[in-house]
Amino acid sequence: MNILTQLNEEQLDIVKTKSKYTLVLAGAGSGKTRTLVYRLAYLVEKGTLPEEIMLLTFTNKAAREMLNRAKKLVGGNFYFPFGGTFHSIANSFLKRFNSLLNIDRDYSILDKSDEKDLIKDCIIISGYKNSKEIPKPKIVSMVYSLMRNSCEDLETTLKHRLPSLIKHSEFFSKVIKTYEIEKYRHFSVDFDDLLSLWDTMLDFKECRDFIKQRISYILVDEYQDTNKLQFSILRKLCSITGNLMVVGDDAQSIYSFRAAEIGNIMRFKDVFPEQRIYKLTTNYRSSPQILDFANNSISKNNLQFEKVLIPVNETGPLPSVMRCQDQKAEANFIVTKIQEFREKGMNLSEISILFRARYQSVRLEMSLINNNIDYVVRGGMGFFEQSHIKDIIALLQIISNPQNLLAFKRIIKMFPGIGPKSAEKLHLQFLSEYFTKKMGSELPSISGKKAMNSFKHFKEIFDQLIKEKNPKSIIMNFLNNFYREYISKKYDDPGDREKECEELALLSGKYQSLNEFLNEAVLDEEIRSSDNNDEKKERVTLSTIHQAKGLEWDCVFIIGVNHEIFPDSRHLEKNALEEERRLFYVAVTRAKRHLFISYPELIEKYNSLTLGDPSCFITEIPKNLYESFRVRNNNLFF
Numbered sequence: 231m232n233i234l235t236q237l238n239e240e241q242l243d244i245v246k247t248k249s250k251y252t253l254v255l256a257g258a259g260s261g262k263t264r265t266l267v268y269r270l271a272y273l274v275e276k277g278t279l280p281e282e283i284m285l286l287t288f289t290n291k292a293a294r295e296m297l298n299r300a301k302k303l304v305g306g307n308f309y310f311p312f313g314g315t316f317h318s319i320a321n322s323f324l325k326r327f328n329s330l331l332n333i334d335r336d337y338s339i340l341d342k343s344d345e346k347d348l349i350k351d352c353i354i355i356s357g358y359k360n361s362k363e364i365p366k367p368k369i370v371s372m373v374y375s376l377m378r379n380s381c382e383d384l385e386t387t388l389k390h391r392l393p394s395l396i397k398h399s400e401f402f403s404k405v406i407k408t409y410e411i412e413k414y415r416h417f418s419v420d421f422d423d424l425l426s427l428w429d430t431m432l433d434f435k436e437c438r439d440f441i442k443q444r445i446s447y448i449l450v451d452e453y454q455d456t457n458k459l460q461f462s463i464l465r466k467l468c469s470i471t472g473n474l475m476v477v478g479d480d481a482q483s484i485y486s487f488r489a490a491e492i493g494n495i496m497r498f499k500d501v502f503p504e505q506r507i508y509k510l511t512t513n514y515r516s517s518p519q520i521l522d523f524a525n526n527s528i529s530k531n532n533l534q535f536e537k538v539l540i541p542v543n544e545t546g547p548l549p550s551v552m553r554c555q556d557q558k559a560e561a562n563f564i565v566t567k568i569q570e571f572r573e574k575g576m577n578l579s580e581i582s583i584l585f586r587a588r589y590q591s592v593r594l595e596m597s598l599i600n601n602n603i604d605y606v607v608r609g610g611m612g613f614f615e616q617s618h619i620k621d622i623i624a625l626l627q628i629i630s631n632p633q634n635l636l637a638f639k640r641i642i643k644m645f646p647g648i649g650p651k652s653a654e655k656l657h658l659q660f661l662s663e664y665f666t667k668k669m670g671s672e673l674p675s676i677s678g679k680k681a682m683n684s685f686k687h688f689k690e691i692f693d694q695l696i697k698e699k700n701p702k703s704i705i706m707n708f709l710n711n712f713y714r715e716y717i718s719k720k721y722d723d724p725g726d727r728e729k730e731c732e733e734l735a736l737l738s739g740k741y742q743s744l745n746e747f748l749n750e751a752v753l754d755e756e757i758r759s760s761d762n763n764d765e766k767k768e769r770v771t772l773s774t775i776h777q778a779k780g781l782e783w784d785c786v787f788i789i790g791v792n793h794e795i796f797p798d799s800r801h802l803e804k805n806a807l808e809e810e811r812r813l814f815y816v817a818v819t820r821a822k823r824h825l826f827i828s829y830p831e832l833i834e835k836y837n838s839l840t841l842g843d844p845s846c847f848i849t850e851i852p853k854n855l856y857e858s859f860r861v862r863n864n865n866l867f868f
Contacts (some may be wrong), residue, residue: 233271233303241265244508245272251468251502252475253453253495257539258524258819259515259782262477263296266451269475270300273447274308282446284312284467286319288455293318296451312445316460317421320428323437324419330434331427333419340413340420345371348416352408358401362646365398365719372722374406378422379457379489391487394718425459432466441470453478457489465501474502480535481528484776484813492809496533513539515782517546520818520825523855528815530850531808543822547857551848552828554861557790560828561597563861564787567826568603568770571785578604578768580784584775584817586796588613589730590789591772592737598770608773608781614751618717618727622734623751625708626701630744644716645688647680701747702739705731725800736834775817786821788814792829793843814847828861 234242241261244254245268256262266285274280287293293314301308312319321339328335340348349367358364365373373395377387384403388396395402413419419427431437448467450456453476456464468474476498483492499505513521518541525538554560568581583605585591592613598605613619621644624637632638639653691712698704709731718724741747771783790796797810818825833842 233268237265237268238512240508240510240512241268244510245269247475247506247508249504249506250473251498251505253498253505253507254475254477254510255507255535255537256477256479256510257513257537258479258482258816259513260510260539261512261514262479262510263292263451265510266449266477267296267299268303269449270296271303274300274304274306278446280308280310281312282444283310284319284445284448285310285314285451286316286449286464287451288315290315290318292451316463317424320424320463323428323431324424326440327431327434327437330431330436333427334417336417338416338418339424340418342371342421344418345420348412348418349405349409352405352412355412356401356404356408358405362644362716362719364401365395366721369395369719369722370402370405370409373402374409375422376489377406378426379459380491381458381462394724422459425463429459429463429466432463432470438470441467445471446473447471448474450474450476451478454480454483454492454495455485455490456494458491458494461491461494468502480533481531481537481812482779482816484779484809484816486809492533496535507535509535509537511537511540513541514543515822516541516819517543517823519546519548519855520821520823523549523825523851524815524818526851526855527811527818527847531811533805533808539819546823549818549821549825549827549856551844551856551858552826552861553844553859554828554830556832557593557830557834559861560789560830561594563828564594564789564826565597565601565603567787569601571824576784578770581787582771582773582778582781582783582785582820583787583789584773584778584820585789586775586791586798586813587726587729588774589726589733590795592730592733594789595772596737603770604767605770605772608771608777613730616727616730618721618731619734621713622705622708622731623748625695626704626738626744626748629696629704630748642685642688644712645684647678647684652678652681700739701741701744702735704744705735705738709735732835775813778820779816782820782822784822785824785826786817787826787828788817789828790830791827791845791848792833793845795833796845796847811847814845827856 234245237245238261241264244252244265254262254265256265270283270285273283285293285296287296297310297313311322324331324333324337325335328337338344346367349370353364353367353370373384373387373392376382376391377384380387380391382390384399384406388399388402413423432441445467448464448471450464455478464474464476476495478495480492480495483490483495486492499507516524516539521539521541528534529536552560552563554563564583568578571581572578583591583594591607595605595613607613614623621640624640627637628641639650642648642653643650691708694711695704695707698707709728713731714724714728717727721727738747771778773781775788791814794802796814797807801807801810818827827848829844829848830842833840
């Protein structure tokens with residue numbers, strides 16, 4: 231193939247390999263997708279029928295892109311029937327072999343919304359009232375999914391992954407059993423069923439014979455992100471075909487919280503003794519200076535395949551480590567640098583600001599808005615658009631204006647036993663009187679003892695809140711006396727949401743009055759809504775590092791790289807620390823030419839200022855690999 235002349239030696243060896251079991255360790259920016267595409271094209275060019283190749287990916291978009299590129303290389307208009315996500319291929323097998331598992335061929339697939347609705351029904355069927363005192367259907371779905379994808383029982387999953395939910399273990403057990411029965415009764419399967427059923431199908435002779443006759447090659451993308459259930463499927467598949475190529479990077483394994491198992495890639499050579507390991511180390515993305523920094527960082531991990539990324543790009547500036555006076559100085563510095571880059575002609579779309587956790591971006595978002603710099607939050611919504619932040623804003627709106635019925639209903643419905651009808655009975659006229667008389671009025675007539683008790687609780691909380699003198703105190707009081715417990719039952723990431731609420735409290739403390747803060751917050755929401763509708767607009771990208779994986783920018787800022795923030799204080803144990811370092815490595819290797827890593831020296835908390843020590847991910851790097859600056863009052867000091 232003439233097209234093979236477009237590959238480097240590393241890529242060419244992989245594309246032409248005759249190894250039965252192949253692990254390709256593809257470093258960041260090394261042309262991983264290109265190599266897979268050429269492997270597909272090469273197999274077809276050499277006579278393999280497209281229907282004999284199974285390509286497994288994590289998104290349908292990735293599968294379509296690779297298959298279409300392979301078709302263009304070969305110059306054909308053929309069809310790959312076994313190219314797609316794990317779930318889509320599993321579904322095609324279930325349609326063919328459903329009778330083996332006694333499943334009706336006309337089964338329905340539950341999407342996440344359908345699944346949540348059915349679980350909601352199962353909670354009631356299991357004998358529980360749809361109460362705010364028990365975990366939400368979304369949490370049940372998350373727990374059940376983690377169990378199956380990690381191949382663990384309920385007790386193990388809760389103990390090691392979600393210890394705060396152990397007290398609800400009996401609830402989960404009953405609801406999950408009911409859910410399994412109801413799915414079958416409704417002739418339905420969910421996404422995780424597709425994988426577990428495929429895994430079971432592969433034990434049947436009829437299914438194995440079909441694969442043996444049809445499939446010759448199995449290719450897997452992003453192998454480091456597979457979980458134990460997917461590994462079981464792959465192991466069974468390649469025991470039939472005798473051929474497997476997986477492509478991934480152990481240094482970018484960052485999804486253990488979704489049940490991804492780094493052991494799948496680390497133990498590949500033990501599970502497949504006839505394997506061969508290739509490495510893609512030529513980096514086409516970053517400058518030599520950025521790669522020196524990245525290589526040195528990841529070398530501190532013990533659990534890894536050693537490899538050093540080799541640059542082909544021309545030399546660039548050293549990465550910069552910015553020691554900022556505080557979080558405000560950090561935000562102001564970044565805004566100033568962005569303005570400088572824009573004046574020099576850099577497109578805002580070539581700039582990204584990355585962070586370990588979503589709550590870290592709030593001050594930065596406000597600073598970008600105040601300086602008329604357009605931005606987009608990748609993989610999510612603006613800070614003030616998130617439901618838990620909207621809850622807090624609604625609370626402040628009630629205190630500012632008791633006649634705000636929508637805000638009142640949003641808050642009161644959080645309490646057990648109060649739904650839309652009960653909330654309507656607690657009319658705004660009463661609420662207005664409630665504040666005017668300083669809690670002196672009688673309760674309105676609402677049905678149900680539980681609703682009445684909840685409203686008393688609501689009233690007790692508000693007795694305290696309206697005595698607070700500033701929005702910062704109001705938010706923290708509400709968080710400590712009610713909202714922490716509420717979000718722990720409603721959301722699958724309560725820890726991050728608590729921190730975001732605390733960050734909102736700190737931000738509100740900078741304003742002279744409650745109304746001034748509310749006006750700014752609502753304005754931000756309006757600005758964000760209009761900006762997000764304009765896809766063609768030049769905008770800086772804000773993103774968590776997890777959401778940024780696979781992307782690249784000319785200039786990258788990594789903010790809040792402090793001890794116990796990044797790495798997160800919950801992940802300081804050895805194995806977890808190594809995943810945090812892999813996350814840092816992913817962040818660093820998103821940058822092509824300009825890399826800025828910053829941390830505040832003073833971190834403001836609710837009632838104190840704490841010293842912000844630099845992360846070990848900074849202090850462990852030799853100082854000759856970066857430039858160090860101090861930012862104070864928006865000025866730079868060496």
